[in-house]
Amino acid sequence: MDIRVLIIEDEMIIARFIEQILQNLYEDLNIHIALSVEEVESIFSEFKPQLVLCDIELHDVKDGIELMEAYKKNHAFELIFITSYQSMNVMNRAFTVHPENYIIKPLDESRIYAGCNASMQRLLKAINKDFCAHSLEGLTSSEIEILGLIVQRLTTKQIADKLFLSPYTVKNSRHRICRKLNLAEENNALLAWALNNQHLL
Structure with missing residues (x-):
């Protein structure tokens, strides 16, 4: 069973880079990319991501923190913010949404792995448990x-x-x-x- 991952990033090159790194690190991922708030709104409810990697600076009607705050109210998912912001004010705003982690750009494989691995392991464990419970039926x-x-x-x-x-x-x-x-x-x-x-x- 695949882990559903949503990457929210307004720069396609960066989004594809994150996607490639995750595919290299983990098997059985179903990854979607959303480049705008509109794309997130069109895909989120149907896709039901289990892990969301969201850039804070989206240059859109909402930034990543505002966007995730809205979705966290009605959906359960692991959240990791990815951003070039390093100010305490932005971090404190981000922490009010209770993300699992916060990854600072520039990105590389080790930063993405360090930021995502704990969430990935929790999701893999939960999927395996559900699969085994289903097998007992x-x-x-x-x-x-x-x-x-x-x-x-x-x-x-x-x-x-x-x-x-x-x-x-x-x-x-x-x-x-x-x-x-x-x-x-x-x-x-x-x-x-x-x-x-x-x-x-």
């Missing part, structure tokens, strides 16, 4: 129970004894769970998945 209650015992590192025989089942039945259940979760059936892939997602069980 296809499992039966007995299969989820078996996963809970796999987390405890019980063997197939130990699970069978605990649930009063034959080892053959438990083995078949493990195969079905692997198919439903699109996991390989070797190298302890099911155990690794269960340990990584035990909070869902």
Whole structure:
């Protein structure tokens, strides 16, 4: 599942540079660029960005702070301001919108990475959690129970004894769970998945 990123920047060259850096740093991004307030208004509600990188100085009817203040009231997204402004007054105005970060131009890969990585990791973690929770919807209650015992590192025989089942039945259940979760059936892939997602069980 892609992370939806909106870059709001009135200079196309800079916007494309940010886009290229992000694509080099992270996989599975769906990036849109808006060069004006009008373009933001035409795309925001439908696109539903999860991360917004917004220049403060837009040379438009609103600056980036005013624009983001309006959208923050009705939408949930991670916000990072990008700007050449370094004055305390501008920074204090920006902080009233509660951005996750603030990146000072001139931009380069290290500044963009430092400014964006914490937000990216939070979004990736949330997406992975939602994906795993959705995956459990296809499992039966007995299969989820078996996963809970796999987390405890019980063997197939130990699970069978605990649930009063034959080892053959438990083995078949493990195969079905692997198919439903699109996991390989070797190298302890099911155990690794269960340990990584035990909070869902």
